[in-house]
Amino acid sequence: MTGNGSTRREMHLGLMFWATGTHAAGWRYPGSRADGAYDIGFIQDVTRLVERAKFDFLFLGDRLVTDPALAKTNPAQMSRLEPFTAGAAIAAATSKIGIVVTANPTYYDPYNLARLLASLDHLSRGRASWNLVTGADALAAANFSRAEHWDTEKRYDWADEFVDVVRALWDSWEDGALIRDRRRGLFVDEARIHPVNHHGRYFDVTGPLNVARPPQGQVVLLHAGTSDRSRELGAREADVIFAGSHEITSGREYYADIKQRAAAYGRSADDIQILPGLSVIVAETTREAVAIRDRLDSLLPEVERKPDVRAGALGQATRRRDEWGITGNPVEVADYMQEWFETGAADGFNIFPPFVPGAVEAVTELVVPELQRRGLYRREYSGGTFRDHLGLARPRNRFESAATGSQAAPSRLAPAAAANS
Ligand SMILES: Cc1cc2nc3c(=O)[nH]c(=O)nc-3n(C[C@H](O)[C@H](O)[C@H](O)COP(=O)(O)O)c2cc1C
DSSP states (O other), X not given: OOSSSOOOOOOEXXXXXXXXXXXXXGGGSTTOOTTGGGOHHHHHHHHHHHHHTTOSEEEEOOOXXXXXXXXXXXXXXXXXXXXXXXXXXXXHHOSSSEEEEEEXXXXXXXXXXXXXXXXXXXXXXXXXXXXXXXXXXGGGGGGTTOSSOOOHHHHHHHHHHHHHHHHHHHHSBOTTOXXXXXXXXXXXXXXXXXXXXXXXXXXEEOOOOSSOOOTTSSOEEEEOOOSHHHHHHHHHHOSEEEEXXXXXXXXXXXXXXXXXXXXXXXXXXXXXXXXXXXXXXXXXXXXXXHHHHHHHHHTSOGGGOOOOTTTTTTOSSSOEEETTEEEEOHHHHHHHHHHHHHTTSOSEEEEEOSXXXXXXXXXXXXXXXXXXXXXXXXXXXXXXXXXXXXXXXXOOOTTHHHHHOOOOOOOOSOHHHHHTO
């Protein structure tokens, strides 16, 4: 769906923002900014670039460990700004694009995280999103006074309950609770502010939150993971799944599996968008695109160079698909995306730019117009919030029933919380 009332299905696009590029040698590519990760002006400029191309969101990934050895394999992930801090500065410089911040609940407390996300949603006027990951890095435990990295079951048991608490806290202020009527001297309507009284396996949280309900009602939730527990959490809670599918057959299987699981939770296919990551190197001609790719690879440290995957595949300077994505001219790249989009493998993509800003500019100048020409991508935003871009309605507040007599939204919260409404 387009989110503007029309039934035509359009892709959703995000930009995976790694300041020095998603290619290990991206920071060495001519025109790239090797120092971009710490220059907020640069980060804001790149965000505005994709906002002009009507991207759905800018994606700020995160990890809670580092290793200087990453400088050779993944310098963009070696060190970077904390995502909420960067997200707030991006919000101030933009007006439409969604801002996705990654936060691992294993190392947060629900009250803090609900507050951070609600604050970012207010600052951005409804453009915040939480990418919920349970963390790939076992070594993170040692940075958070934990004796060990929890296993999958415990991380997801914790994450499931964590999401319940965060969602309840976002609802703890009804819309309109802040009256601020100077004439009558009424600042708030106390009857519209609710404790959540959550008492579960891991969390005891009384509430209410100390931030008014986020403009989006519920902040958009992204999820990335691979295990069965991850798929269940995503199918039940996520508005967007950031998928790791690398080829179309497994992409279709993953897509069908998630949509099927979502249906079992009473959700429609349109309620959940599945966006694989896609590395794109595009130029006016295939030959130029392949030359860019070769130049990039030649800048890798000797030990990191990969075998030439072109050899024996398509022969000369033709479209090249590798384990990262697609290298080609605008028509070839759009064909590739369209095939995923129209054959049940993707609802759009999280674009990985191998170097920044050049590869981002190339996508916005060459691929986006081609997708628009095909009627596959929006020419204008239809609204001002991230939910609008995704075509998602603003959810009803579960606590509203008492005040309005309307039926409360379904809740997986402990009965104590619901009783409090
Ligand atoms: C596409 C994708 C993106 C991910 N991004 C992050 C990330 O930014 N930070 C992080 O700590 N883990 C990230 N992960 C890892 C997951 O949090 C998780 O640890 C991993 O997928 C294995 O466990 P699971 O599938 O059981 O969740 C990502 C996983 C996938 C598939």
